[in-house]
Amino acid sequence: MLNANGAAPYQTRRTFAIISHPDAGKTTLTEKLLLSGGAIRAAGQVRARGERRRARSDWMKIEQERGISVSSSVMTFERNGIIYNLLDTPGHEDFSEDTYRTLTAVDAAIMVIDAAKGIETQTRKLFEVCRLRDIPIITFVNKIDREGRHALEILDEVQEALALDVSPMTWPVGMGSDFFGVYDPKNKKFHTSGGERGGPFAVTRTVEGLEDPALTDGVFDRIMEELTENVELGAEGYAAFDKESFLEGHLTPVFFGSALRDYGIEEVLDFIAQYAPPPHSQPATGGRTIAPGEDKVTGFVFKVQANMDPKHRDRIAFVRLCSGTFKRGMKLKHVRAGKSIAVSAPIFFFAEEREIAETAFPGDVIGVPNHGQLRVGDTLTEGENIHVTGLPAFAPEILRRVRLSDTMRVKQMRQGLQDLAEEGLVQIFKPDIGSNWIVGVVGVLQLDVVVDRLKAEYGTEIGFEAVNLSTARWIETDNQTLQKMIENHRMSIANDRDDRPVFLFKNAWEVGYITDKYPDVTFRETREIV
Ligand code: G4P
Numbered sequence: 001m002l003n004a005n006g007a008a009p010y011q012t013r014r015t016f017a018i019i020s021h022p023d024a025g026k027t028t029l030t031e032k033l034l035l036s037g038g039a040i041r042a043a044g045q046v047r048a049r050g051e052r053r054r055a056r057s058d059w060m061k062i063e064q065e066r067g068i069s070v071s072s073s074v075m076t077f078e079r080n081g082i083i084y085n086l087l088d089t090p091g092h093e094d095f096s097e098d099t100y101r102t103l104t105a106v107d108a109a110i111m112v113i114d115a116a117k118g119i120e121t122q123t124r125k126l127f128e129v130c131r132l133r134d135i136p137i138i139t140f141v142n143k144i145d146r147e148g149r150h151a152l153e154i155l156d157e158v159q160e161a162l163a164l165d166v167s168p169m170t171w172p173v174g175m176g177s178d179f180f181g182v183y184d185p186k187n188k189k190f191h192t193s194g195g196e197r198g199g200p201f202a203v204t205r206t207v208e209g210l211e212d213p214a215l216t217d218g219v220f221d222r223i224m225e226e227l228t229e230n231v232e233l234g235a236e237g238y239a240a241f242d243k244e245s246f247l248e249g250h251l252t253p254v255f256f257g258s259a260l261r262d263y264g265i266e267e268v269l270d271f272i273a274q275y276a277p278p279p280h281s282q283p284a285t286g287g288r289t290i291a292p293g294e295d296k297v298t299g300f301v302f303k304v305q306a307n308m309d310p311k312h313r314d315r316i317a318f319v320r321l322c323s324g325t326f327k328r329g330m331k332l333k334h335v336r337a338g339k340s341i342a343v344s345a346p347i348f349f350f351a352e353e354r355e356i357a358e359t360a361f362p363g364d365v366i367g368v369p370n371h372g373q374l375r376v377g378d379t380l381t382e383g384e385n386i387h388v389t390g391l392p393a394f395a396p397e398i399l400r401r402v403r404l405s406d407t408m409r410v411k412q413m414r415q416g417l418q419d420l421a422e423e424g425l426v427q428i429f430k431p432d433i434g435s436n437w438i439v440g441v442v443g444v445l446q447l448d449v450v451v452d453r454l455k456a457e458y459g460t461e462i463g464f465e466a467v468n469l470s471t472a473r474w475i476e477t478d479n480q481t482l483q484k485m486i487e488n489h490r491m492s493i494a495n496d497r498d499d500r501p502v503f504l505f506k507n508a509w510e511v512g513y514i515t516d517k518y519p520d521v522t523f524r525e526t527r528e529i530v
Helices: 026-036 045-056 058-066 093-103 121-132 151-161 221-237 243-247 265-275 407-423 445-458 479-488 508-517
Strands: 013-020 074-079 082-087 108-114 137-142 165-168 171-173 181-184 189-192 203-206 251-256 298-306 315-323 331-334 339-342 347-349 354-356 365-370 379-381 392-394 398-404 427-431 438-441 462-466 471-476 493-495 501-505 522-524 526-528
Touching: 013 026, 013 093, 013 121, 013 265, 026 074, 026 082, 026 108, 026 137, 026 265, 074 347, 074 365, 082 265, 093 121, 093 298, 108 121, 137 151, 137 265, 151 165, 151 221, 151 251, 171 221, 243 251, 243 265, 251 265, 298 407, 398 407, 407 427, 407 445, 427 501, 438 445, 445 462, 479 501, 501 508, 508 522
Parallel strands: 013 082, 013 108, 108 137, 137 251, 165 251
Antiparallel strands: 074 082, 171 181, 181 189, 189 203, 298 315, 298 379, 315 365, 331 339, 331 379, 347 354, 347 365, 392 526, 398 438, 398 462, 427 438, 427 493, 471 501, 471 522, 493 501
16 A cells, blocks of 8 residues: 555554653644644643543552653644654653663654753763664754853764764754744754844744844844854864764754744754654564565554553553554454454544544554553564564662551552563562562652552552662573472562562672572573563
8 A cells, every 4th residue: 555655554654752851842843743633722731631630540640740641642743745643751750760661662853952051861871772783863952032051062062972073954043031942053044033122933034044134133243243243163073964874872852942932843843754763673573574665563552551440341452553554453363362353442642632543554652551461672563473572670779568457458569560560560479488468669650550540440558668679680581490499498588460470689798699599590680681
């Protein structure tokens, strides 16, 4: 199936995420991208939608109280024949695991930086994840309508801090109280309010160059001098845009803009349409690489959200399609379980609504309602026995013993913890000795979410006790060695939710000691989820 331009539908897909430090403007930019794509009709709806969603479930009160975004979602919109799938990533550092997995499902990312703050801690961490996966990055320097750092200083910082070539695509014309707009030297366009300085973006003027009165009239001389200097220095001092370099993740194009005042939004969308990659090939087990142009459908679950509606115990598995043409009602093989499932009510997520997905292509994300069969990392195929690879679970950095107030509710507690573990919110470890499970998380805030959700969704009150443990490692060895280890260290060995053996360590010294003592054993910090 080809479109009017002779392109396969997947080639029109752009699946991307926005990464940023909290407060840099991710929500505002998301909203403006959706507005620009015609997906929403009024500003304020991303936030409003977030609030409605929060109101639906008690545990999400945490989001509300702390002003952070915990759950991620998918927003699809179309503009000029391109289908944009924007995957939202939680910005809070305690949810980096969830974010990491979402980044396994995108082909590109927009990195939003606050012009006054530059690269912040969370931006850097998320950037590193993108780099590991060779995800091309587009940089959006936001809030230039406010007083910020000098444009060249920001470019240098991105270049040095991230060891990346930068290629300025647009320049700010003034900043803060002297903000006149954005200049695009390549296309010779001046984006301005058309009226007083600092106003929202309203008109684009085509100009001959930096001397054109359509640009210079109305802009302070001082600001014009600075702009001219920037453009000249920019052409000499930074890399010219190179598509290959961008796609390989060595170069980032930099757009200056203001999400709040609408500057730079269309430029970023046009850039994504023209240069960001269509769906990439996906590595799988057995040395197989799944190409998006293959006939048969494959997809993988990168996120599971349980109890989106507390009245129904349903879960939504977010499946990123890797190949083939998916059609509603299709029977797909759930490879881990070795069973076939009929996908009869797949969902597309739009900004304002959800819709039944009749047909979907590589790069698209469909929500598959299920009763708990589908887990993060699962692969769906049209029969082939392969697993998509590259979705890791991380060794938790915080371990706690679960304390149950009402011992009559052990069953509900275990079910709840198992469910939340399958969603990827926590990891659970069942010790060889003793009946109390240990919960492992990467960030402490996850523990609060567990307590709240067990109460709201499973009617079970739990607390956590400190344990003298600092980390866990997955054990990989032959059966005989494993048995010997279990005999010698019964107190320290547990099973994870899939009954894989794990060593629970008291401290870094013990990690070293045990690793030396068992040279034939590999202690893994991460493991593939499947
Ligand atoms: P986040 O999702 O990355 O956390 O950031 P968000 O979009 O919520 O933006 C954080 C704050 O920065 C908001 O102000 C928002 O209005 C402001 N902001 C975002 N983009 C721009 C911009 O281009 N220019 C200026 N001047 N401000 C911007 P707030 O006061 O915290 O929230 P609100 O009360 O305005 O909603």
